[in-house]
Amino acid sequence: MKSAPTNDPGDEQLSVGKPKSWAAGIPGVAASLRQVRDQMGVRKGFRTLLRINQPDGFDCPGCAWPEPHDPSHLEFCENGAKAVAEEATARRVTAEFFAAHPISELVDRSDYWLGQQGRLTEPMYRPAGGDHYQPISWTDAFNRIGTSLRGLDSPDRAAFYTSGRTSNEAAFVYQLMVRAYGTNNLPDCSNMCHESSGVALGHAIGIGKGTVTLEDIHAADLILVIGQNPGTNHPRMLTALEAAKRRGAAIVSVNPLPEAGLQAFRNPQHIRGIVARGTPLADVHLPIAVGADLALFLWINRQLVTDTDPAAVDREFVDGFCDGFDQLAASLTALDPAELLAATGLDEPAAADVYKRIRSSPRIIACWAMGLTQHRQAVATIQEITNTLLLRGSIGKPGAGLCPVRGHSNVQGDRTMGIVERPPAWIDALAARFGFEPPSRHGLDTVGAIEAMARGDVEVFIGLGGNFVAAAPDTDVTAAAMEQCSLTVQVSTKLNRSHVRCGREALILPCLGRTERDRQGEIDRFVTVEDSMGIVHATRGRNDPASKHLRSEVDIVRSIGAATLGSSPIDWGAAADYNTIRDHIAAVVPGFDDFNARVAEPGGFALPNPPRDSRTFATETGRARLTVNDFEPIVVPPGRLLLQTVRSHDQFNTTIYGLDDRYRGVYQGRRVVFVNADDLAARGLADGDHVDIVSEWHDGSERRAARFRVIAYPTPPGSCAAYFPEANVLVPLGSIADGSRTPTSKAIVVRLERLT
Numbered sequence: 001m002k003s004a005p006t007n008d009p010g011d012e013q014l015s016v017g018k019p020k021s022w023a024a025g026i027p028g029v030a031a032s033l034r035q036v037r038d039q040m041g042v043r044k045g046f047r048t049l050l051r052i053n054q055p056d057g058f059d060c061p062g063c064a065w066p067e068p069h070d071p072s073h074l075e076f077c078e079n080g081a082k083a084v085a086e087e088a089t090a091r092r093v094t095a096e097f098f099a100a101h102p103i104s105e106l107v108d109r110s111d112y113w114l115g116q117q118g119r120l121t122e123p124m125y126r127p128a129g130g131d132h133y134q135p136i137s138w139t140d141a142f143n144r145i146g147t148s149l150r151g152l153d154s155p156d157r158a159a160f161y162t163s164g165r166t167s168n169e170a171a172f173v174y175q176l177m178v179r180a181y182g183t184n185n186l187p188d189c190s191n192m193c194h195e196s197s198g199v200a201l202g203h204a205i206g207i208g209k210g211t212v213t214l215e216d217i218h219a220a221d222l223i224l225v226i227g228q229n230p231g232t233n234h235p236r237m238l239t240a241l242e243a244a245k246r247r248g249a250a251i252v253s254v255n256p257l258p259e260a261g262l263q264a265f266r267n268p269q270h271i272r273g274i275v276a277r278g279t280p281l282a283d284v285h286l287p288i289a290v291g292a293d294l295a296l297f298l299w300i301n302r303q304l305v306t307d308t309d310p311a312a313v314d315r316e317f318v319d320g321f322c323d324g325f326d327q328l329a330a331s332l333t334a335l336d337p338a339e340l341l342a343a344t345g346l347d348e349p350a351a352a353d354v355y356k357r358i359r360s361s362p363r364i365i366a367c368w369a370m371g372l373t374q375h376r377q378a379v380a381t382i383q384e385i386t387n388t389l390l391l392r393g394s395i396g397k398p399g400a401g402l403c404p405v406r407g408h409s410n411v412q413g414d415r416t417m418g419i420v421e422r423p424p425a426w427i428d429a430l431a432a433r434f435g436f437e438p439p440s441r442h443g444l445d446t447v448g449a450i451e452a453m454a455r456g457d458v459e460v461f462i463g464l465g466g467n468f469v470a471a472a473p474d475t476d477v478t479a480a481a482m483e484q485c486s487l488t489v490q491v492s493t494k495l496n497r498s499h500v501r502c503g504r505e506a507l508i509l510p511c512l513g514r515t516e517r518d519r520q521g522e523i524d525r526f527v528t529v530e531d532s533m534g535i536v537h538a539t540r541g542r543n544d545p546a547s548k549h550l551r552s553e554v555d556i557v558r559s560i561g562a563a564t565l566g567s568s569p570i571d572w573g574a575a576a577d578y579n580t581i582r583d584h585i586a587a588v589v590p591g592f593d594d595f596n597a598r599v600a601e602p603g604g605f606a607l608p609n610p611p612r613d614s615r616t617f618a619t620e621t622g623r624a625r626l627t628v629n630d631f632e633p634i635v636v637p638p639g640r641l642l643l644q645t646v647r648s649h650d651q652f653n654t655t656i657y658g659l660d661d662r663y664r665g666v667y668q669g670r671r672v673v674f675v676n677a678d679d680l681a682a683r684g685l686a687d688g689d690h691v692d693i694v695s696e697w698h699d700g701s702e703r704r705a706a707r708f709r710v711i712a713y714p715t716p717p718g719s720c721a722a723y724f725p726e727a728n729v730l731v732p733l734g735s736i737a738d739g740s741r742t743p744t745s746k747a748i749v750v751r752l753e754r755l756t
C-alpha cells in the first residue's frame with residue numbers, strides 16, 4: 001500500500017518566523033494579486049476579479065459567506081482571489097500530459113504539484129490494468145458509466161458523492177437521478193463538515209441551518225466566534241465583524257490558537273485599513289483546551305440558571321417558546337463548576353468576564369465552524385451553545401441568533417436540494433412529480449461509503465466535484481478502498497489525488513467552473529447557489545471555458561442519467577434548459593415557489609427560516625428544545641497530545657495554492673506541527689526538531705505521518721496542530737462524532753517520535 005507522498009517540493013526551504021497579530025491588509029492584497037497574475041495574466045485576471053460576487057457576475061467559489069445588498073466593486077478577499085486564480089488559471093492538463101505521466105508517477109506527486117498542473121481539458125479513461133489515462137469520447141464515457149451502473153446486482157452497490165461547489169440545479173438533477181436509479185447512497189462533504197451543526201440544530205430548533213442574516217451581525221451586541229478562523233477561511237466575515245464592532249458590539253473568540261484575523265483586521269478596501277493599525281477585533285480571547293467547548297458552555301449555562309439575578313434567564317422567551325427548562329436547570333445545577341472550568345484550561349477571571357457579557361447582552365450571536373463540528377461530542381456541544389442562546393432569548397429577533405459558518409460556497413444549497421443519505425422531507429412531492437417509487441432505505445454517508453468500498457459492498461463510485469481520497473479521514477484506508485472499486489468517476493476541474501488513487505477502471509470528466517460561460521446554442525445559462533444565511537441567488541461565469549470540450553455539471557449529470565435510466569424519470573434532454581429544472585425545484589422543494597421569477601431579481605431571495613422569521617420551531621411540539629448534554633472529557637494517556645488539523649492560509653481544503661501560512665509565520669513548507677513550548681521541553685524536543693506523528697487508536701492500531709518540523713507555538717498545553725490533508729493519514733476511520741458521524745479531525749490522540 002502506498003502512503004501519501006512526503007515530497008512536498010518546498011520542504012527543504014521551510015522557514016518559520018513570528019506569527020502575525022492582524023489580518024488582511026496590503027500584504028494580503030499583494031499576495032492575491034501575485035497569484036492572479038501568475039495564473040491568469042494581468043488583463044484576464046482583473047476582468048475576472050471585478051465580477052466576483054456582483055449581481056451580474058459569479059458567486060465567489062471561496063466560501064459561503066453572504067454578499068451585502070450593496071456590494072462594493074471589489075467584493076472579494078485575498079483568498080477568494082486565490083480560489084478564482086486557481087480555477088481561471090491559464091495552465092492546462094491535456095491528453096499529452098497524461099501520455100507523459102503514468103499514474104504510477106503521479107501518485108508520488110504532492111497535492112500542491114497536482115493542482116499546479118492546471119485545468120483538466122478533456123474526458124480521460126483509465127482502462128483496467130493500465131498505467132495511463134487515455135482520451136475517451138464523452139459518448140463512450142457515459143456509456144461505460146451506464147453499463148456499469150445497470151450491471152450492478154443492486155443500486156446500493158454504487159455511491160454518489162457531492163462536494164459543496166455543485167450548483168442547486170446540478171444537485172437537484174443528480175439526487176433525482178440517483179434516487180430514480182434506486183439508492184440513497186449520497187455521501188457529501190457535509191458529512192465531514194457541518195453535519196454536526198445540522199443534526200444539533202435540527203433537533204433543537206427544527207431546522208438544520210443558522211438563524212441570522214448579515215444585518216443581524218451588524219446589529220449584535222455580542223458576537224461569539226467559536227472554533228473558527230475567519231481571517232483565513234471567511235475573510236469577508238471580518239468586514240461584517242468590523243462593522244458590528246464600530247456600532248459597539250463586543251467580540252469574543254474561543255479558540256485554542258490566537259488566530260491573526262481575530263486579533264485585528266486591516267480592511268484593504270478602506271483607506272484606514274491601509275494606513276492605520278487596523279481595527280482590533282476580539283475584546284476577549286479564550287484559549288480553550290481542544291475539545292473542551294462543551295465544558296465551557298455547560299459552565300456558562302449553569303451560571304445562567306443559578307444566577308441570583310432572575311433576568312439572567314429570559315423567562316418570557318423560555319416559557320413562551322421552549323421545552324425542557326426544568327430538566328436542563330436540574331441537570332446543570334448538579335454539575336461541579338470547578339470541574340467544568342478545569343477541563344477548559346481557562347482562567348476563572350477570563351471565563352467569568354465572558355459569562356458577564358453573555359448575561360448582560362440583549363442580542364447575542366454565536367458563530368462557529370470546524371473547531372466545534374469535528375469532535376466526538378460535536379452535536380452535544382452545539383446543542384449546549386444553542387441552550388445558551390435560548391436561555392438568553394437570543395433567537396428570532398434582530399441582532400441575535402445561531403450562525404454556523406458554512407464552508408463550500410453551495411454546501412448548504414446542496415442539502416436543500418436533497419443531497420443527503422436519507423429521503424429528504426419532501427420525498428413524497430418528488431415521487432409524485434416524477435412518478436417513481438424512491439428508495440426509503442437509509443443510504444451511506446462518507447464514512448459509511450468508505451467502509452462499504454473497503455468491504456467490497458460498493459463497486460462504483462461517482463464524485464460530483466471534490467477530492468474524496470484526500471479530504472476523507474484515514475487516507476491510506478480510503479485510498480485502498482477506492483482502488484478496490486471496479487469503476488470510479490470524478491467530475492472535476494483540476495487534477496487531484498482522487499484521480500490517481502482510483503478504481504480499476506477510472507474516468508475523469510472535466511467540467512466548467514464558476515468563472516466560465518455556460519453556453520448552450522445561443523443562450524448563456526446560469527445556475528443558482530444558497531449562501532450560509534439562506535439567500536438564494538444566480539451565479540454566471542463570463543470567462544471563456546478552459547477548453548472547448550468541457551461540459552457543465554448539469555449536462556454531465558443529465559447524460560449519466562440518460563445512459564443509465566433511458567428516458568425516465570424526466571426528459572433528460574429538456575433539462576438542458578435550466579429554467580425547466582428550476583420549475584421542477586419550485587414544485588418539489590418548499591420555499592422555492594416562483595423560483596425562476598424570484599431569482600431574476602438582483603441579489604436573489606431569502607428562503608423561509610421559521611425560528612428567525614416568527615419564532616416557530618418545526619419540532620414535534622412546535623417549541624424549541626432545551627437539551628441535556630453530558631460532558632465526557634477526552635482521555636489523553638500520559639505523554640500523548642491531542643492533535644487538531646487546520647487549514648493554512650494558502651489552501652482551499654485539499655487544493656494547495658501555495659506553501660506559506662503567513663499569519664502563523666510558516667513559509668515554504670507544510671509538514672509542520674505546532675506544539676506548546678512546555679510540552680516540547682517535557683519531551684526533550686525543541687523548535688526546529690523533526691518528528692514522526694503517530695496516532696494511537698483505542699483498538700490498538702497506529703497510524704504514522706512521517707517527518708514533521710516542530711514549531712513552538714502558543715497552543716494550550718496538551719494539544720498540537722498540523723495541516724489537513726497531510727495529517728489525514730492519522731485520523732482513524734472509526735473516530736467519528738456521536739449523532740453526526742463526522743470524522744473527529746480536530747481531536748486525534750498522538751505521540752511525537754523524535755527523528756535524529
Ligand SMILES: Nc1nc2c(c(=O)[nH]1)N[C@H]1C(S)=C(S)[C@@H](COP(=O)(O)OP(=O)(O)OC[C@H]3O[C@@H](n4cnc5c(=O)[nH]c(N)nc54)[C@H](O)[C@@H]3O)O[C@H]1N2
Binds near residue numbers: 229645647
Ligand atoms: N481560504 C480558505 N477558505 C475556506 C476553506 C479553505 O480551506 N481555505 N475551507 C472552506 C470550508 S469547506 C470550511 S468548512 C471552512 C472552514 O473554516 P474553519 O473552521 O475556520 O477552518 P479550520 O482551519 O478547520 O479551523 C478551525 C479553527 O478551529 C479551531 N479549533 C480547533 N479545535 C478546536 C476546539 O476544540 N475548540 C475551539 N473552540 N476551537 C478549535 C482551530 O484552532 C481553528 O482556528 O472554511 C471554508 N473557507
Ligand SMILES: Nc1nc2c(c(=O)[nH]1)N[C@H]1C(S)=C(S)[C@@H](COP(=O)(O)OP(=O)(O)OC[C@H]3O[C@@H](n4cnc5c(=O)[nH]c(N)nc54)[C@H](O)[C@@H]3O)O[C@H]1N2
Binds near residue numbers: 725
Ligand atoms: N483532517 C481534516 N480533514 C478534513 C477537514 C479538516 O478540517 N481536517 N475538513 C473537511 C471539510 S470541512 C470538507 S468541506 C471536506 C472537503 O472535501 P471536498 O469537497 O471533497 O474537497 P475539495 O478539496 O474542496 O475538492 C477540491 C476538488 O474539487 C474540484 N472542483 C473545484 N471546483 C469545482 C467545480 O466547480 N465543479 C466540480 N465538479 N469540481 C470542482 C477540483 O477538481 C478540486 O481538486 O474535507 C474535510 N476533510
Ligand SMILES: [Mo]
Binds near residue numbers: 189192194406407408
Ligand atoms: Mo467544509
